[in-house]
Amino acid sequence: MxxxxxxxxxxxxxxxxxxxELDPDASMRxxxxxxxxxxxxxxAVEDHFHVVVPDDDPSIMSLGGLAAVxxxxxIEKAEKAGKADKAGKAAPSDRAAPVxxxxxxxxxxxxxxxxxxxxxxxxxxxxxxxxxxx
Amino acid sequence: MTxxxxxxxxxxxxxxxxxxxxxxxxxxxxxxxxALRPVFEAELPKPAAAATLDFDVRRWFTKLQLPGVDRVxxxxxxxxxxxxxxxxxxxxxxxxxxxxxxGVFVGCGMGGATALETAYRGGARVPPLTxxxxxxxxxxxxxxxxxxxxxxxxxxxxxxxxxxxxxxxAAKAVRCGEVDxxxxxxxxxxxxxxxxxxxxxxxxxxxxxxxxxxxxVRPFAAERSGFALGEGAAFLVLESAxxxxxxxxxxxxxxxxxxxxxxxxxxxxxxxxxxxxxLRAALAAAGLRPGDVGYCNAHGTATxxxxxxEAEALAQVWxxxxxxxxxxxxxxxxxxxxxxxxxxxxxxTVLALHRGELPPNAHAGAADPALPLNLVxxxxxxxxxxxAAISSSFAFGGSNSVLAFTRPA
Numbered sequence: 001m002x003x004x005x006x007x008x009x010x011x012x013x014x015x016x017x018x019x020x021e022l023d024p025d026a027s028m029r030x031x032x033x034x035x036x037x038x039x040x041x042x043x044a045v046e047d048h049f050h051v052v053v054p055d056d057d058p059s060i061m062s063l064g065g066l067a068a069v070x071x072x073x074x075i076e077k078a079e080k081a082g083k084a085d086k087a088g089k090a091a092p093s094d095r096a097a098p099v100x101x102x103x104x105x106x107x108x109x110x111x112x113x114x115x116x117x118x119x120x121x122x123x124x125x126x127x128x129x130x131x132x133x134x
Numbered sequence: 135m136t137x138x139x140x141x142x143x144x145x146x147x148x149x150x151x152x153x154x155x156x157x158x159x160x161x162x163x164x165x166x167x168x169a170l171r172p173v174f175e176a177e178l179p180k181p182a183a184a185a186t187l188d189f190d191v192r193r194w195f196t197k198l199q200l201p202g203v204d205r206v207x208x209x210x211x212x213x214x215x216x217x218x219x220x221x222x223x224x225x226x227x228x229x230x231x232x233x234x235x236x237g238v239f240v241g242c243g244m245g246g247a248t249a250l251e252t253a254y255r256g257g258a259r260v261p262p263l264t265x266x267x268x269x270x271x272x273x274x275x276x277x278x279x280x281x282x283x284x285x286x287x288x289x290x291x292x293x294x295x296x297x298x299x300x301x302x303x304a305a306k307a308v309r310c311g312e313v314d315x316x317x318x319x320x321x322x323x324x325x326x327x328x329x330x331x332x333x334x335x336x337x338x339x340x341x342x343x344x345x346x347x348x349x350x351v352r353p354f355a356a357e358r359s360g361f362a363l364g365e366g367a368a369f370l371v372l373e374s375a376x377x378x379x380x381x382x383x384x385x386x387x388x389x390x391x392x393x394x395x396x397x398x399x400x401x402x403x404x405x406x407x408x409x410x411x412x413l414r415a416a417l418a419a420a421g422l423r424p425g426d427v428g429y430c431n432a433h434g435t436a437t438x439x440x441x442x443x444e445a446e447a448l449a450q451v452w453x454x455x456x457x458x459x460x461x462x463x464x465x466x467x468x469x470x471x472x473x474x475x476x477x478x479x480x481x482x483t484v485l486a487l488h489r490g491e492l493p494p495n496a497h498a499g500a501a502d503p504a505l506p507l508n509l510v511x512x513x514x515x516x517x518x519x520x521x522a523a524i525s526s527s528f529a530f531g532g533s534n535s536v537l538a539f540t541r542p543a
Contacts, residue, residue: 014197016198033198034201036201036202
């Protein structure tokens with residue numbers, strides 16, 4: 001099931017943008033979200049879906065593109081959870097050794113790292129980056 | 135100073151515990167109405183009182199304008215907009231003024247306390263806009279963004295003297311012709327549990343019996359026990375008297391002089407000698423003798439030592455004229471707005487002069503007999519002959535700032 005409706009509800013609730021104006025193919029910038037609002041919105045999306053949205057994917061600038069990315073991340077998360085489940089059943093006593101490099105599928109989304117969306121010094125080089133001239 | 139050089143106060147705006155109408159605020163003070171209430175009763179080991187405001191952010195911001203805008207900046211935008219409107223200058227981007235000739239001068243002690251509290255104590259991930267929301271110059275930046283100001287946009291963080299200093303610096307910029315119009319004031323919004331706990335740890339906040347929060351702060355009283363925090367923003371519009379007269383603007387008062395000094399004796403303990411230097415400097419700059427000044431809106435934090443040192447400083451400067459100087463600390467009613475205190479109290483001082491009325495030094499009851507001040511006790515007083523008034527702000531760090539206002543020429 002696509003996450004598009006949930007994203008539309010989220011952006012409508014956060015920024016009072018009428019649902020009728022939330023065209024999946026339109027740029028969110030054109031709806032008035034500047035780089036700061038976009039950074040905040042992506043953060044809220046990550047919290048809502050418990051995923052980490054890659055900020056170097058230009059497709060996330062539209063709601064439809066962002067929905068596709070979130071859908072893919074949710075499928076990957078489910079697959080990872082499935083593998084972890086199987087591994088858990090195969091070795092029930094080994095609870096401290098999750099598969100796939102140790103990233104538990106239900107772990108909270110990670111904090112923004114130094115090279116990530118929130119801490120770059122190149123202003124709006126990426127549209128979703130927080131402007132930080134200082 | 136000639137009238138031609140005078141710095142006129144042509145607009146007042148507040149977002150304060152007593153509301154967003156400066157006249158209604160002043161009248162509430164005259165009636166002795168306290169805005170202090172108990173706060174965070176379930177979260178603090180000791181009770182604390184504070185003056186908060188019921189602020190409708192949607193009057194000033196759309197949700198799309200709010201990302202990265204802390205409450206302290208929201209209050210600054212509201213109060214500065216009201217000040218510009220009061221001055222007859224359209225808020226937003228003024229069309230008839232060169233934007234590069236407008237300056238913003240803002241005092242702020244802490245910055246976005248809510249953003250920091252959320253980041254440090256929220257228990258979840260740190261929001262991505264914590265830094266731009268928190269940075270202490272955010273209120274000034276948001277004011278500039280809202281009004282399209284392209285001249286100097288400056289922030290002064292001088293603890294409790296921040297916005298008094300900001301107003302003095304703005305007046306200098308107007309006086310020397312660096313700007314045509316200055317939007318000057320301050321904002322503070324740090325009534326969050328972590329900050330209140332820190333102030334309680336400093337042992338400076340007023341103690342009070344259950345049900346007595348509104349009367350907790352008793353400046354210059356024998357039984358004083360400290361201050362209560364307040365939040366809010368206040369702004370003045372400053373311009374030359376010549377410019378104001380040219381556009382037919384009302385001038386509430388003249389900002390006739392200002393004085394700054396530093397104790398350089400102790401980080402937090404005040405010093406009468408340092409305060410006296412700022413008082414003398416403000417009088418000298420304004421061309422006033424002590425006996426010319428009829429009212430002092432005191433710093434008056436109601437701490438044991440702070441009030442005693444301030445009384446001593448006033449006695450040093452006023453000497454035999456001290457009895458003629460009426461004194462009140464309005465912090466008893468609106469709390470201590472820290473970085474915004476100087477601006478709010480400047481607005482109150484300007485209105486005292488403009489209306490010829492002195493707001494009371496509330497809750498003093500039996501004034502401390504050791505302090506030789508002529509307090510405005512009980513209700514406020516009419517003072518139709520008032521020609522000059524001062525507002526004092528003395529900061530942690532030892533910085534002192536005094537603003538001297540006179541009736542417009």
